[in-house]
Amino acid sequence: xxxxxxxRKNIDKMSGYVPGKQIAGKNIxxxxxxENPYPPSPxxxxxxxxxxxxxxxxxPNPRCCELCNIIGDLHNISENCVIAGNGSDDILTMALxxxxxxxxxxxxxxxxxxxxxxxxxxxxxxxxxxxxNSDFSLPDNILAQIANSKLFLLPRPNAPTGTSFEMNKIxxxxxxxxxxxxxxxxxxxxxxxxxxxxxxxxxxxxxxRTLSKSYSLAGSRFGYAVANENLINGMLKVKDSYNxxxxxxxxxxxxxxxxxYFKNNVLKIKETKAYFLSELxxxxxxxxxxxxxxxxxxxxxxxxxxxxxFLLENNILTRFFSGNRTNKFVRxxxxxxxxxxxxxxxxxxx
Amino acid sequence: xxxxxxxRKNIDKMSGYVPGKQIAGKNIxxxxxxENPYPPSPxxxxxxxxxxxxxxxxxPNPRCCELCNIIGDLHNISENCVIAGNGSDDILTMALxxxxxxxxxxxxxxxxxxxxxxxxxxxxxxxxxxxxNSDFSLPDNILAQIANSKLFLLPRPNAPTGTSFEMNKIxxxxxxxxxxxxxxxxxxxxxxxxxxxxxxxxxxxxxxRTLSKSYSLAGSRFGYAVANENLINGMLKVKDSYNxxxxxxxxxxxxxxxxxYFKNNVLKIKETKAYFLSELxxxxxxxxxxxxxxxxxxxxxxxxxxxxxFLLENNILTRFFSGNRTNKFVRxxxxxxxxxxxxxxxxxxx
Numbered sequence: 001x002x003x004x005x006x007x008r009k010n011i012d013k014m015s016g017y018v019p020g021k022q023i024a025g026k027n028i029x030x031x032x033x034x035e036n037p038y039p040p041s042p043x044x045x046x047x048x049x050x051x052x053x054x055x056x057x058x059x060p061n062p063r064c065c066e067l068c069n070i071i072g073d074l075h076n077i078s079e080n081c082v083i084a085g086n087g088s089d090d091i092l093t094m095a096l097x098x099x100x101x102x103x104x105x106x107x108x109x110x111x112x113x114x115x116x117x118x119x120x121x122x123x124x125x126x127x128x129x130x131x132x133n134s135d136f137s138l139p140d141n142i143l144a145q146i147a148n149s150k151l152f153l154l155p156r157p158n159a160p161t162g163t164s165f166e167m168n169k170i171x172x173x174x175x176x177x178x179x180x181x182x183x184x185x186x187x188x189x190x191x192x193x194x195x196x197x198x199x200x201x202x203x204x205x206x207x208x209r210t211l212s213k214s215y216s217l218a219g220s221r222f223g224y225a226v227a228n229e230n231l232i233n234g235m236l237k238v239k240d241s242y243n244x245x246x247x248x249x250x251x252x253x254x255x256x257x258x259x260x261y262f263k264n265n266v267l268k269i270k271e272t273k274a275y276f277l278s279e280l281x282x283x284x285x286x287x288x289x290x291x292x293x294x295x296x297x298x299x300x301x302x303x304x305x306x307x308x309x310f311l312l313e314n315n316i317l318t319r320f321f322s323g324n325r326t327n328k329f330v331r332x333x334x335x336x337x338x339x340x341x342x343x344x345x346x347x348x349x350x
Numbered sequence: 351x352x353x354x355x356x357x358r359k360n361i362d363k364m365s366g367y368v369p370g371k372q373i374a375g376k377n378i379x380x381x382x383x384x385e386n387p388y389p390p391s392p393x394x395x396x397x398x399x400x401x402x403x404x405x406x407x408x409x410p411n412p413r414c415c416e417l418c419n420i421i422g423d424l425h426n427i428s429e430n431c432v433i434a435g436n437g438s439d440d441i442l443t444m445a446l447x448x449x450x451x452x453x454x455x456x457x458x459x460x461x462x463x464x465x466x467x468x469x470x471x472x473x474x475x476x477x478x479x480x481x482x483n484s485d486f487s488l489p490d491n492i493l494a495q496i497a498n499s500k501l502f503l504l505p506r507p508n509a510p511t512g513t514s515f516e517m518n519k520i521x522x523x524x525x526x527x528x529x530x531x532x533x534x535x536x537x538x539x540x541x542x543x544x545x546x547x548x549x550x551x552x553x554x555x556x557x558x559r560t561l562s563k564s565y566s567l568a569g570s571r572f573g574y575a576v577a578n579e580n581l582i583n584g585m586l587k588v589k590d591s592y593n594x595x596x597x598x599x600x601x602x603x604x605x606x607x608x609x610x611y612f613k614n615n616v617l618k619i620k621e622t623k624a625y626f627l628s629e630l631x632x633x634x635x636x637x638x639x640x641x642x643x644x645x646x647x648x649x650x651x652x653x654x655x656x657x658x659x660f661l662l663e664n665n666i667l668t669r670f671f672s673g674n675r676t677n678k679f680v681r682x683x684x685x686x687x688x689x690x691x692x693x694x695x696x697x698x699x700x
Contacts, residue, residue: 006500006530006554007584008451016587019412030408039404048398054389056569056601058380059562062369086436089590101358101474102452122588124451150356180356204356212409219406219596234357237366238472240439246569247597251406 010102010124017118020319029342031333032317034159034187034294036216038265038336041258044217044251051250060246063236067249070256071224075196080229083236086243088186088210088223092119092153094238095206095225099151099180100125107149109138111160111326113184116153136161136288138169143176152177155184157191160321160331162290164191174202180231182206186223187292189214189266199226206231213293215255215262222252269293269334276332276340283347294333299350302328307350314346360452360474367468370669379666379692381683384509384537384644386566388615388686391608394567394601401600410596413586417599420606421574425546430579433586436593438536438560438573442469442503444588445556445575449501449530450475457499459488461510461676463534466503486511486638488519493526502527505534507541510671510681512640514541524552530581532556536573537642539564539616549576556581563643565605565612572602619643619684626682626690633697644683649700652678657700664696 005012020033064084072079085091092115100106102124108116110129120127130145132138136158139145146152152173157164174181185207188194198205206227212218222244225235244252255262273290280287286298299307307330308320319331334340355362370383414434422429435441442465450456452474458466460479470477480495482488486508489495496502502523507514524531535557538544548555556577562568572594575585594602605612623640630637636648649657657680658670669681684690 005584006581007448010451011448011584011587014587016589017591019409019591022409022411033409035409036407038407040406044406045403048401048403051398053395053398056390056394057386057388057566059369059372059383059385059568060571061372086590086595087592089592093590097472098357098361101360122447216407218409218592221410221592221595231356234355234361237361237364239366240436240443241367241369242437242439242568242571245436245571245595245598248595 008124010121014118014121017115021317023317027315029316029335029339031335031339031343032319033218034213034292034333035218036213036265036269036293037334037339038216038268040216040251041255041261043254043258043261047250047254048247051247055246060242060244060249062241064244064249067224067244067252067256070253071226074256075226077199077226078229081199081226081232083225083227083232083239084244085223085225086240087212087221088184088208088225089115090221090243091208091223091225092116092182092184094235095151095153095180095182096120096123096125097238098235101150105149106151106153107146108153109158111136111321111323113155113159136163138165142169143173146177146179150179151182152179153182153184155186156195157187157291159187159292160294160319160326160329161288161296162187162292162294163288164291167193167195170195171198174198174205177204180204180206182208184208186210186213189262190270190293191291196226199228203228203230211252211255214266216265217251217255220248220251222248272337272340273334275337276334276344279344280347283344283350285347294331296329297332298329304329310350311343311346316343316346358474360471364468364471367465371667373667377665379685379689381685381689381693382667382669383568384563384642384683385568386563386615386619386643387684387689388566388618390566390601391605391611393604393608393611397600397604398597401597405596410592410594410599412591414594414599417574417594417602417606420603421576424606425576427549427576428579431549431576431582433575433577433582433589434594435573435575436590437562437571438534438558438575439465440571440593441558441573441575442466442532442534444585445501445503445530445532446470446473446475447588448585451500455499456501456503457496458503459508461486461671461673463505463509486513488515492519493523496527496529500529501532502529503532503534505536506545507537507641509537509642510644510669510676510679511638511646512642512644513638514641517543517545520545521548524548524555527554530554530556532558534558536560536563539612540620540643541641546576549578553578553580561602561605564616566615567601567605570598570601572598622687622690623684625687626684626694629694630697633694633700635697644681646679647682648679654679660700661693661696666693666696
């Protein structure tokens with residue numbers, strides 16, 4: 001750069017996060033950002049109908065008290081162990097800003113959610129990316145590899161692979177790692193187990209959740225973290241006072257209180273996924289074992305980019321990740337049964 | 351601290367920002383957080399009625415394209431010179447993270463909005479607080495005092511004083527200061543002029559606005575910044591991808607397009623303020639010249655805390671700021687004419 005820059009060097013050097021495309025169109029099957037194909041709870045619509053916009057002239061509740069209460073009940077933990085975010089990405093940002101200073105080290109696995117290393121870049125920190133085994137499991141020497149880092153960010157299940165990590169290995173990390181372990185459970189509602197209980201067992205564990213996937217509320221931006229009160233109190237200092245707006249607080253409340261509705265949607269998505277996987281199998285496409293609402297699919301020619309482009313030409317939007325391991329795959333979100341039948345029909349011509 | 355802490359030292363040392371109380375109650379006159387006493391545009395209610403919650407299952411537009419377009423038109427500037435925030439506090443956070451590294455210096459005046467120095471604390475940066483003159487104007491040697499800082503944060507009009515700063519002095523700072531000048535125009539809609547044109551004149555100027563005050567949308571969280579494209583592009587790397595949720599994008603659009611409605615509310619608030627000030631005058635309370643929707647009021651005994659508590663005992667919630675100059679005052683937001691008449695009636699007994 002020859003021109004003078006006002007920005008910090010780390011900001012000038014970095015590229016920003018590139019979110020999955022948000023395109024509209026009746027004829028497009030949008031299975032690229034792991035959105036839920038079903039609308040949120042009908043109670044959300046009812047609450048919006050009753051909402052008086054006069055309320056918007058006042059600031060929202062800064063601590064999201066009512067929501068933290070509901071979330072505390074849900075996980076059988078004190079409301080003081082809960083912090084609310086403008087999406088769980090907001091929580092990830094708070095964690096980086098709380099625990100990782102400029103020049104310090106955060107760590108994550110690779111492949112994983114690419115935002116982690118970008119948030120480290122914004123801090124002027126380094127992100128150590130620990131290569132997963134060939135089956136995308138955690139390497140045995142993970143503890144040694146993350147030892148110098150202040151914060152270890154791990155999604156469980158992982159994205160974009162859709163696979164999970166052994167609970168024993170996770171516990172071992174929580175016990176022996178000297179920094180904070182943040183377990184990003186964005187997809188845990190689709191899995192068979194979760195790490196919520198580790199929050200009570202270890203003083204260095206933060207578990208995050210989002211309403212974007214299982215609760216069909218990506219547009220509302222609500223996520224939260226659960227951790228011991230000490231960690232929550234520190235992160236509250238970093239949280240923007242009014243990070244969650246009034247309507248989102250109401251919408252999230254209605255969605256969280258309607259547990260049956262969201263669980264039923266999760267069930268439908270799992271059934272659709274089972275259909276999709278069995279059909280992929282017939283077509284000789286392979287895939288990783290998925291514990292999420294998406295599948296990491298490998299075409300017979302192991303050319304992820306070609307498969308992605310082929311689907312795109314046929315109005316099916318999925319997501320491709322370059323990189324020497326992920327480029328063999330395409331990440332396919334599970335849409336409606338119709339979406340997936342159409343996708344299979346197109347793939348028959350691949 | 352004897353116990354081990356996982357937090358960065360700067361986070362452990364700092365206290366968080368304390369927002370004004372959000373209390374409910376029919377009998378309380380809430381004039382403590384500069385909220386607008388009138389509801390947002392009726393078009394907001396119409397848009398909410400038409401809203402299909404199905405939309406919430408998808409992520410919002412990450413760049414707030416439609417809104418940036420509208421805002422560009424409003425200020426006669428390219429949409430590429432606009433960035434959207436989850437409230438203008440979100441923009442302030444982006445600025446600190448973009449321009450001020452750990453150990454570096456930000457600067458602001460004092461007294462002013464206390465969030466600025468807290469955001470510097472979160473960065474692990476220092477905030478140089480430049481004492482204003484006795485009449486709360488900018489000191490002549492301000493340039494020398496902020497010379498070492500990367501970012502100068504100045505609200506115009508200022509809070510909690512409600513006063514403005516001379517345009518000539520602002521221009522001089524923009525021209526000669528080597529860092530970024532962020533002019534926080536949260537209250538500019540209530541003032542007689544603004545600094546929006548400086549964005550085109552200088553490459554180091556960012557002007558921020560919010561819909562929380564003049565547009566009656568504190569509960570929706572929408573703010574924005576205008577600056578040259580270079581600065582906007584850098585700040586976009588720091589922005590959370592989906593920082594503004596779907597409903598807020600719709601609400602902000604309706605509010606921004608209904609210019610007459612909000613301008614009429616601003617007019618009503620100015621009229622109410624004129625009444626309030628003339629009555630204060632009769633009661634021998636003094637006040638600073640206000641170019642905002644609040645007034646910094648000094649009781650005859652110059653005991654701000656006493657006046658604040660007296661009002662509170664009478665169910666009128668205002669805001670008191672300790673500090674050796676601000677403690678002579680109480681900040682009073684302008685509510686409805688009824689709110690202010692009741693406040694005057696109570697103050698008659700002070």
